[in-house]
Structures are given as C-alpha cells and as structure tokens.
Amino acid sequence: MAKYLISFPAAAMNVPEEEFSEVSEASHAVIREAKSAGIYVFGGGINEGVAPLMVAADATVTNETYPQTKEFSGGFCVMELPSHEAAIEWASKLAKSCRCPQELREFHYDPQS
Secondary structure, eight states: OEEEEEEEOGGGOOOOGGGHHHHHHHHHHHHHHHHHTTOEEEEEEOOTTSOOOEEOTTOOEESOOOGGGTTOOSEEEEEEESOHHHHHHHHHHHHHHHTSOOEEEEOOOOTTO
16 A cells, blocks of 8 residues: 655645635544545645744754745545545545645655555
C-alpha cells in the first residue's frame, strides 16, 4: 500500500459563509469514513496565523520560506491506500465534500521512514 497526499489551497475553497458548516460536516464525514476504513494516516489545515520559518542545517532560523511555497495554505490529509485508483476515489470524495478540486500526490516508498 502507498501513502497519498490529498490537498487543496485555501483560495480554492470558494464557499459562501452560510454554507461553510455544511461543507465542514461533509468533509469531516469523509474523514470519519476513512478512519473507519483504517486508511487515514493524518491530516489537518495549515494554521495561517502562525508564520512559517526556514530552519537551516546549522539550526539557524529565519522568517522566510521556499519561494514556491510562499502561499502554502489550505487543508490536507494523508491516506494509505491499495492503489492509485483508490486514491483517486478518495480524492474525489474529498473534492465533492469540500466543493473544490483536490491535488493528489503519491509519497515515494521508503522502508526506513
């Protein structure tokens, strides 16, 4: 089984405020289903209230990010799934519940991690 990252940027979730609780419940229902199926690894949303830091190999800390992740936001989850097709199914469930497209990426298998 492979692990998959399913995610979306905050800006992709364009939901009217009065519908947000309905979307939240729908997405939480998908997560509960994944947990019940034993495929949920972890997930959550990026806390945009906490600034990202760059931590160097010498432990130097700076208030910056890699340029390509400057606007990293939104929600994500990691699921362990038996196939790429199953990953597409779960990404589709999350896309429907969140009302926005989901990006799907497969983690490289590393037996040491």
